Amino acid sequence: MALKRLQYECKKFSQEPRDSAIRAGPVDDINLYRWWATIDGPEGTPFQGGVFRILIEYPTEYPFKPPKMRFETKIFHPNVSRKGTICVDILQKQWSPALTTSKVLLSICSLLASPNPNDPMDPESASLYLENPTEYAKRASQWTDMYAKDAVQCSGSVQKTMYVK
Incomplete structure (x- = not known):
């Protein structure tokens, strides 16, 4: 089931325009269970101008279990x-088999633009976001400059990278 679903998602992504801010596709032609994605930092945020790479690993039970996603950038x-x-939440308790990789990546892109400091994974940045938004934006922008600009695109078969609206 997982393999057919991933093949279907690849096919759908390949039909999307290539100027998308979100790109995703298998790392190589051998293993459809491991993908790279890149998200362009949303305009008007400290992440603007950055390209953020995400590693996606799908369980064999996909879509009944969510993929594991983590920022590599x-x-x-x-x-x-x-x-x-x-x-x-949609990668954890709110996961549904109706969700797709593109929907999750869009949700992550939205999270970049609108953080939720009340459910933090990084307490330092959450505190700074709440207590001193200007300093938070400055530090997030510095990190974007250091780690996400002029980034190398996904390794693997770049020509086969899929695009998401």
Whole structure:
């Protein structure tokens, strides 16, 4: 079931426009259970201009169990741990087999624009976000400059990268 679903999602992504801010696809042609995704930092946020790489690993029970996703690009964000773990409800308790990779990536993109400091994975950035938003934005922008600009795109078969609206 998982393999057919992943093949279907790949096919759907390949039909999307190539100028998308979210790109995703298998790391290689051999293993459809391991993907790279990149998200362009949303405009008007401290992440603007950055390209953030996410590793996606699908369980064999997908879509009945959620994929594991983690940022490989360092990011200063209340809902992302220093190890890249992402705190978003749809990857945990709110997972549904009706959700797709594209919907989860869109949710993560929205989370970049609107952090939830009340459910943090990184207490330092959450506190700073709540107590001194200007300093938070400055530090998040510095991290974006250091780690997410001029980033190398996904390794693997770049020509086969899939695109999401």
